[in-house]
Amino acid sequence: MKKDLLGIDDLSPDEIYLILETAEAMKEIGERPIKKVPTLRGKTVVNLFYEPSTRTRTSFEIAEKRLSADTLNIAVGTSSVLKGETLADTALNIEAMAPDMIVLRHASSGACHLLSRLCRSRIINAGDGMHEHPTQALLDAFTIRQHKSTIEGLKVAIVGDLLHSRVLRSNLLLLTRLGAKVWVSGPPTLVPRGIERLGVQVAPTIDQAVTDADVVMLLRIQQERMLGAFFPSLREYFNVFGMTVERVRRAKPDVIIMHPGPMNRGVEIASEVADGPYSVILEQVANGVAVRMAVLYLMAGGVEDEAAA
């Protein structure tokens, strides 16, 4: 593994498979009466979150604790960031206390790359702006593999706010790297220009995207990142691009429905679908812990670049 996990872009297919296979072993630890192994004893992991997060922060923290790392959380609302400290200064001050890893969530794309250059600690990207969210894509791939055994050749439809989604970017990189056929769909205002260059098919309607799909992944409408009016109303969005029971029927009979959360029920997904028999949304959350344990374990080893030097 490289020093930092900044995005799926840095991972080779072999490294992706190594993480997914290690996560299989980690999943079993979560099923034991004593859900803890001594592996990262004495390692300090700082969770530095500049954006609100329930799932990702909790998931990382549980993963760290199950591996016996010492963890601490810095939520920006209670930190010196409010006094005007820059990200770089905050990072260098944390770095001065010699943690082993920093898990960073930040609203700016590239924030993790900045820390990567400044810090000796290993940086794990827990979502940076509209850029990447690698552990989410890894847990999505893990969940798909649990149901479909392989990712190669699957039709995966990703529908929703494509423009603002770091989850989309990480998933596109990962799924195409492992050989899935990816279709995306969303309102034209929310489809990034040139997205076809990432090796995906753009469908003008959700119906075309989900037809015969093995996997349907919905993306949240990220109103907090929207600076203009991208579509007329949430109700109209649901009518045109929402995942409904009727649309599920167009997909393969064994389709799985995914959502990275948090969900807007009745916007990108109908409640009947989210809670329905095809939904694996809560499995994704459960698998997130195992995948993050795998990443933390593998990152605690040697650095590839240093070994070569």
Add this chain to the structure above:
Amino acid sequence: MPVVMDQDRMNRTLTRIAHEILERNRGDEGLALVGIRTRGVPLAKRLAVIVRSINQLEIPTGALDITLYRDDLMRHAIGVQPVVRSTDIPFSIDDKRILLVDDVLYTGRTIRAALDALIEFGRPKVIQLIVLVDRGHRELPIKADYVGKNLPTSESQSVQVRLQEIDGRDEVEIQE
């Protein structure tokens, strides 16, 4: 390099150990075999088959991966992490007589890690250790209860156990 145990010899050795298990535990119920990955697992399964053929006793069998409990994990900062594989113990070990199985007993560090790992699953009544080969050079106070073969070696040598299920043939070889 000398092959010190061939297939025939290995079969007879495992049969002898199976008899010893039954003798020491008096056909006791509550026995369970746990193989340490990688080669302890097929050895444990073979012992279960042999015991069944001797007196129809079904012994449940599990697999233990000790990687996350190794004492050298975070010490060599350079190099990739060892591959972790799944632990699969599909029964409660509480109050069981656990027969822990590995191919080679050397420094004892693997067994130390395995004991730590096992204890997290419950509180067995007894843990007994079965090894196919004991090559000496212990670094920890650990001793096997059943030994297939005592093999005096120098530390510069290595002992290679090959099993049909993994390597396509059964043999134990000493390599310089």
